[in-house]
Amino acid sequence: MGSTYLGLWYESKAEEAAELYVSIFPNSRIIQVVRHDEATPEQGPGVKAVPGSVFLVDFEIDGLHVQALNGGPMFPHTEAASIVVDCDDQAQVDEYWERLTADGGEPGPCGWLKDKFGLSWQIVPKRMGEILADPDRVAAGRAFDAMMKMGKLDVAALEAAFRGEQG
The missing domain is CATH 3.10.180.10 (2,3-Dihydroxybiphenyl 1,2-Dioxygenase, domain 1)
Structure with a gap:
């Protein structure tokens, strides 16, 4: 079996959220930040992916693996x-x-x-x-x-x- 983790959808502040959470909880860290590049398609209907902007943030909150996605406003x-x-x-x-x-x-x-x-x-x-x-x-x-x-x-x-x- 592969790994399991929590996935969270943000309109545009996944990195800011991850930074807050890892600052609050012990044994927490940001693992990686994936940014859009010129080849990235739209994030969703009508949501343009801006090169250099954050797409995904992988982090841990006290050992809980989380992946946060900046996906636009569709799913609050x-x-x-x-x-x-x-x-x-x-x-x-x-x-x-x-x-x-x-x-x-x-x-x-x-x-x-x-x-x-x-x-x-x-x-x-x-x-x-x-x-x-x-x-x-x-x-x-x-x-x-x-x-x-x-x-x-x-x-x-x-x-x-x-x-x-x-x-």
Whole structure:
């Protein structure tokens, strides 16, 4: 079998997005940037490929291989696909949330956000997965209900809800 990787479509800012992501996450790097040349055909209906402009960017986000394509405006990002960041603690949740919503990103509900390029992310504490899978379904339900009322997730508040403590 060949390799697998995540493919992302950008209108025109694939390289800028890749540079942002590798600056935020550890163990990340840009692998290669492929540029258009005179032989490159149109990118899509009515989208001219400019020689020297970025076509593809291969990079890694904490070991996840990603290929970003500048393909024009036909396929904008939607919440139907998101990148999940499994955080060790509240400090990581706070850091990734702040850095990904900076400069035009948008906070969303339940730990979701959009970065300034419109890509959806889920910034989730690892503990949330453990809580939701807990055999005590009543306690897990309380934590889930608390999560549904949050934007950025608050680990302490989720733990309190799980234990049945009123905040």
